[in-house]
Amino acid sequence: xxxxxxxxxxxxxxxxxxxxxxxxxxxxxxxxxxxxxxxxxxxxxxxxxxxxxxxxxxxxxxxxxxxxxxxxxxxxxxxxxxxxxxxxxxxxxxxxxxxxxxxxxxxxxxxxxxxxxxxxxxxxxxxxxxxxxxxxxxxxxxxxxxxxxxxxxxxxxxxxxxxxxxxxxxxxxxxxxxxxxxxxxxxxxxxxxxxxxxxxxxxxxxxxxxxxxxxxxxxxxxxxxxxxxxxxxxxxxxxxxxxxxxxxxxxxxxxxxxxxxxxxxxxxxxxxxxxxxxxxxxxxxxxxxxxxxxxxxxxxxxxxxxxxxxxxxxxxxxxxxxxxxxxxxxxxxxxxxxxxxxxxxxxxxxxxxxxxxxxxxxxxxxxxxxxxxxxxxxxxxxxxxxxxxxxxxxxxxxxxxxxxxxxxxxxxxxxxxxxxxxxxxxxxxxxxxxxxxxxxxxxxxxxxxxxxxxxxxxxxxxxxxxxxxxxxxxxxxxxxxxxxxxxxxxxxxxxxxxxxxxxxxxxxxxxxxxxxxxxxxxxxxxxxxxxxxxxxxxxxxxxxxxxxxxxxxxxxxxxxxxxxxxxxxxxxxxxxxxxxxxxxxxxxxxxxxxxxxxxxxxxxxxx
Numbered sequence: 001x002x003x004x005x006x007x008x009x010x011x012x013x014x015x016x017x018x019x020x021x022x023x024x025x026x027x028x029x030x031x032x033x034x035x036x037x038x039x040x041x042x043x044x045x046x047x048x049x050x051x052x053x054x055x056x057x058x059x060x061x062x063x064x065x066x067x068x069x070x071x072x073x074x075x076x077x078x079x080x081x082x083x084x085x086x087x088x089x090x091x092x093x094x095x096x097x098x099x100x101x102x103x104x105x106x107x108x109x110x111x112x113x114x115x116x117x118x119x120x121x122x123x124x125x126x127x128x129x130x131x132x133x134x135x136x137x138x139x140x141x142x143x144x145x146x147x148x149x150x151x152x153x154x155x156x157x158x159x160x161x162x163x164x165x166x167x168x169x170x171x172x173x174x175x176x177x178x179x180x181x182x183x184x185x186x187x188x189x190x191x192x193x194x195x196x197x198x199x200x201x202x203x204x205x206x207x208x209x210x211x212x213x214x215x216x217x218x219x220x221x222x223x224x225x226x227x228x229x230x231x232x233x234x235x236x237x238x239x240x241x242x243x244x245x246x247x248x249x250x251x252x253x254x255x256x257x258x259x260x261x262x263x264x265x266x267x268x269x270x271x272x273x274x275x276x277x278x279x280x281x282x283x284x285x286x287x288x289x290x291x292x293x294x295x296x297x298x299x300x301x302x303x304x305x306x307x308x309x310x311x312x313x314x315x316x317x318x319x320x321x322x323x324x325x326x327x328x329x330x331x332x333x334x335x336x337x338x339x340x341x342x343x344x345x346x347x348x349x350x351x352x353x354x355x356x357x358x359x360x361x362x363x364x365x366x367x368x369x370x371x372x373x374x375x376x377x378x379x380x381x382x383x384x385x386x387x388x389x390x391x392x393x394x395x396x397x398x399x400x401x402x403x404x405x406x407x408x409x410x411x412x413x414x415x416x417x418x419x420x421x422x423x424x425x426x427x428x429x430x431x432x433x434x435x436x437x438x439x440x441x442x443x444x445x446x447x448x449x450x451x452x453x454x455x456x457x458x459x460x461x462x463x464x465x466x467x468x469x470x471x472x473x474x475x476x477x478x479x480x481x482x483x484x485x486x487x488x489x490x491x492x493x494x495x496x497x498x499x500x501x502x503x504x505x506x507x508x509x510x511x512x513x514x515x516x517x518x519x520x521x522x523x524x525x526x527x528x529x530x531x532x533x534x535x536x537x538x539x540x541x542x543x544x545x546x547x548x549x550x551x552x553x554x555x556x557x558x559x560x561x562x563x564x565x566x567x568x569x570x571x572x573x574x575x576x577x578x579x580x581x582x583x584x585x586x587x588x589x590x591x592x593x594x595x596x597x598x599x600x601x602x603x604x605x606x607x
Contacts (some may be wrong), residue, residue: 012056012338013037015258016558016573019075019084020238023101024245025112027254029053029577030084030099032075032559036062042112042159042193044244044251045271045320049133049161054257054343055334060134062191064118066095067126077560081215082237083208084560093123095181104210110245114191115204120181127187131163132174137331137345141173151175152194164198165189223289226594231554234561235583236288239281242580248296249273249320250281253565253576257331259340260566260575264521267336269345270565270576272317272325275304276356276401279363280584286371287591298368301361302375306382312389314361316354316403317347325350352399353408358390359417359424363483366424369432380434387425391444394418395451401476406518410468412456413476419448420483452485463496466513473503474513475529478536482588488539497536505533508549509556509567524566524574527553531585538593547593553586 018029018038026046029038037052037059051059068090075086083100095118102113118127131151135142135158142153142161150164153173165188168175179187188201199207218240224232242251253270260266278301285294303322308314319325330342365383369375375383394415397408422445429436455468466474477496481488504511509525510533530553537546556571557563563582565575 013053014572015053015337015564015575015577016562018053018558018562018577019077019086019099019560020241020254020562020578021082021084021099021101021114022241022254023103023110023112024240024243025110026101027241028099028101028114029255030075030086032073032086034064034066034086034097036099036114036116038255039114040271041161043320044242044254047136047158048138049135051134051138051334053255054337055138057335058134059138059334061130061132062116063128063130064097064116064189065128066093066097066118066120067128068093068095075559077234077237078212079216080219080233080237081212082241083212083215090123093125094121095119095125095127096121098208100208100211102207102211103214104207111192111196113207115208116189116191117186117204117208118181119186120183122183124180124182126178126180129166129168129177129179129187129189130174131168131191133161134173135159138334139331144170144173144175146170146175148198150194150198160194161191162194163189163191165201221289224287224591226590227597228554228590228594231557231561232288232587232590235284235586236290238562238578238583239284239580240290240293242578243293243297244320247321248293248300249318249322250277250297250580251320252277252317252581253579255576256345257340257343258337258564258574258576260523261340261521262568262574263339264519264523265340265342266519266521266523267340267342267344268349268576269328269347270579271320272347272350273300273320274317274357275301275314276316276354276360277581277584279360279367280581280588282364282367284584284587286367287587291372294368295372298364298372301364302379302382305361305365305386306379308382308386308389310385312385312387314357314386315350316352316357317350349399349403349405352403353396354400354403355390355394355396355398355414356401356411356417358386359420359483361386362421362424362428366428369428374432375428375434383425383428384436387421387441390418390421391441394444394448402512402517404517410455411474411476412452412464412466412468413474413479415448415452415456416480416483416485419445419452419485422448449485457492461499463499464492472513472515473500475500475504475510475526475532476512478510478529478532481536481539482532488536489541494540497540500533506569507571508533508552509571524568526566527563527579527582528585530567531582531589535585535589535592538589538596543593543596546589547597550589550593 013031039050041049052061071088071090086097098117135155140155142155145152153161166177256269257267326346328346328348334343400411510529564573564577565579
């Protein structure tokens, strides 16, 4: 092999051992050892060029490694930014790596540019570089040329890549370099697409400063002044990273196929915009003072309602541009994280009937109209089609919030959110004096209300149950008081909250359910549900317990305050990462606990 250290079979990196960077088009995961082992290019839902986290040997990776003996490694963000620092501190030498995606443009067509700058801060250090992109989800090994001071990677029908900043030696589908630097010297690498002139190190330095200042200015817009500013601020920055500058949509998570259970088959692609996440996203953005982002997402959602089918039916999820989510495909050539296979892209859950999405959609539209701009006539006509669809179909069984891949069932959460859909549509029409069939809609809303109390309250158990005719608990029931269906201190709700605490929680971590869902393996505790539980405890007046568990959950984040979808039994992160739903639930819980601790009392929402 050419210059650089010989390639060894790599040890798999842990999900939690990563920070995330991005540019509102895509994101990259940066491991604590200086490797970028996940990046889709040029957009979040494009094929990957680095997927080493899913196959350490074959997925593709971009490594920067300083040759420092037994260093202490620290990774952190520059405060109030999505610019990541990784520091290696040894006895005789130290070095610092700055990773970011350049983000200095207001335009939708800003190019994707990845910058990595290594500075030696003490002693003399040799920096080893290895860049091994694998295009098209590692289905294509690129050809490599060294030309004009840069390495060019090309593969058929894939976007070409250009890596500049060092004298590279090429190998099979990759390049290497070893550069010796003294204290104060730096190595600056940029990965972009060829076509424009190369940028020198000084200009890149200016772009780095501009990007840092841009992130700081965005963070400064937050109106949150509570006790957990670091965690809430980081959650906001994660949510921003998952936002598409071009479309205004928000991805559920940054990755595909990171498993919910070790070595299992619960491996899904979350690089799409779920309708379900909408109300939580808009509520969090508005609470934090980010009204522009909330407005952009509201318009994206409103367009989904406006362009719904003639019968008012919506898809569970959409591609970030509002189009169709690709069909599920297995990438059998990738080993999978920890051997969890198959590795999947696309998502067949898009074809399921999930009736709860209509409630989340209508809740977000209601909130946007209450605190933002008024709904347009055409969007209201779309909403009316959607609500009429709910009025016709709310009694049907469905796949539910957890997208169970089995026979359709009658889920409490689906009924609950159908009630929310009807309720928010009635409220919105009344407040905005919009034309609506009030008598018919109110009749349906009341019928759903009565159905829930009749068919989902189990008198023998003394609490609500998730499915009609069954005895199971489900953490989705925690949303009942949060959407104002039942009072947070109603005795029947408190009995249900106690039952969830007894049967679904483990040291504050909350499992979605404990029933057989038809898939092998045991998944972890669901991070968002854990924060819902905290908020429910606080709303029930159990503040000491709520705050104690909340503080525990904050410690379960990784070293840079990021969360995945779930926790395993030791509170290690599992599932796709970073997960927007988790960070949204954290923001909501933090706001409510702050409000209670300041003595301001509960605020009715939505009123």
